[in-house]
Amino acid sequence: MAAETLVPTSVDEATKLFGDGDGITVFAGGTILMPEIAAGRLKPARALMLHRSGLAELRADGDVVRIGAMVPVAALADGADELLARFASQIGDREVRAGATVGGNLCASPGLAAQRGDLGAPLIALGARVRSTGKGGERTEPVEDFLGADRAGRLVLEIEYDRPSGAWSAQTMRRRHAHSYAIANVAVCSSADGLRVGVSGVGPTAVRSRAVEQSRNAEDVLKDVETVDDAVASAEYRRKMLVVLVRRALDEVEA
Ligand SMILES: Cc1cc2nc3c(=O)[nH]c(=O)nc-3n(C[C@H](O)[C@H](O)[C@H](O)COP(=O)(O)OP(=O)(O)OC[C@H]3O[C@@H](n4cnc5c(N)ncnc54)[C@H](O)[C@@H]3O)c2cc1C
Numbered sequence: 285m286a287a288e289t290l291v292p293t294s295v296d297e298a299t300k301l302f303g304d305g306d307g308i309t310v311f312a313g314g315t316i317l318m319p320e321i322a323a324g325r326l327k328p329a330r331a332l333m334l335h336r337s338g339l340a341e342l343r344a345d346g347d348v349v350r351i352g353a354m355v356p357v358a359a360l361a362d363g364a365d366e367l368l369a370r371f372a373s374q375i376g377d378r379e380v381r382a383g384a385t386v387g388g389n390l391c392a393s394p395g396l397a398a399q400r401g402d403l404g405a406p407l408i409a410l411g412a413r414v415r416s417t418g419k420g421g422e423r424t425e426p427v428e429d430f431l432g433a434d435r436a437g438r439l440v441l442e443i444e445y446d447r448p449s450g451a452w453s454a455q456t457m458r459r460r461h462a463h464s465y466a467i468a469n470v471a472v473c474s475s476a477d478g479l480r481v482g483v484s485g486v487g488p489t490a491v492r493s494r495a496v497e498q499s500r501n502a503e504d505v506l507k508d509v510e511t512v513d514d515a516v517a518s519a520e521y522r523r524k525m526l527v528v529l530v531r532r533a534l535d536e537v538e539a
Contacts, residue, residue, distance in 0.1 A: 287330065288331070289333060290308075292333075292336070293338070294337065295338050305438065307329055307330050311332065311333045311334060312385040315388065334354050339354040340385075349447055350443075350444045353385060353386060353387025353388075353390075353440040357386060357389060358372075358382045358384075367448065367454055370454035371471070372403065375403075390407070390440060399465060399484070399486060399516070401431075402466055402484050404427065404484040404489065404490020405483055405485070405490050406482060407427045408480065408483075409473040410446075410473055411426070411446065413426055413443070413444050416438040419437045422441075428491070431489045452471070452472060455533045456469045456529075467516055467525055468529055469483065470505075472533040479500070480492070487512050492508070493505045493507075495508050
């Protein structure tokens with residue numbers, strides 16, 4: 285599969301082997317990577333396999349929920365957090381969700397025929413933070429900053445968020461068939477600090493819509509989000525549906 289395969293058995297060992305990430309391909313569940321290798325589009329030189337690295341813990345420290353990068357999407361789909369479950373349960377099918385990980389979803393490379401990284405929307409709305417390591421050492425940053433920066437050279441260790449206490453809304457639009465990818469996803473959380481609006485499934489990475497958070501006007505989502513054409517939907521259709529989904533989400537949290 286790869287010229288060299290590295291299998292760390294602890295988080296420290298994974299961090300050391302990853303180093304600054306140069307020349308390393310990180311393998312989590314492999315649901316994106318394995319088809320790429322099978323199609324001959326990816327030929328990893330050094331593969332860092334995370335399945336024994338101890339990063340698969342999902343736990344709560346008081347009101348803070350911590351999700352290890354290797355936690356399977358299935359654990360969120362069946363989990364206690366209803367907002368995350370609403371998005372996680374729509375990713376692939378049972379088999380895909382059992383292998384797919386949260387870290388892999390966050391770091392999903394842009395898809396050619398469909399958009400991935402659905403969990404970005406609810407994680408942004410929840411105000412989640414990403415703990416990662418790599419060049420310059422370990423850092424923790426808001427998920428939207430992690431997604432907006434150059435992710436090459438970062439190894440995601442954990443994602444954490446404060447359990448939501450206010451109203452929330454999950455809006456997603458997909459084609460009705462098995463393995464359907466999103467046309468658009470919108471998640472909104474309301475708290476004492478105001479609204480947080482996350483969008484995914486419309487472009488290569490999830491985006492926070494600060495414009496909507498400030499104006500509470502659904503059309504303003506198009507100031508923050510660029511939609512793409514792919515096999516699932518056109519960019520134009522996505523723009524139209526995105527505004528509808530944001531409006532529904534705002535109505536729901538403000539009701
Ligand atoms: C049939 C099918 C349907 C699917 N439907 C959906 C869908 O509806 N929505 C959706 O969002 N996705 C979908 N996917 C894509 C994929 O299954 C998910 O995005 C999944 O969460 C990816 O996780 P993984 O662990 O398998 O990633 P992998 O394939 O292991 O890795 C994906 C990318 O992330 C990087 N990576 C993985 N872990 C880390 C880490 N800890 N730190 C840094 N980089 C890392 C890898 O190097 C690679 O570039 C689907 C896939 C299939 C096969």
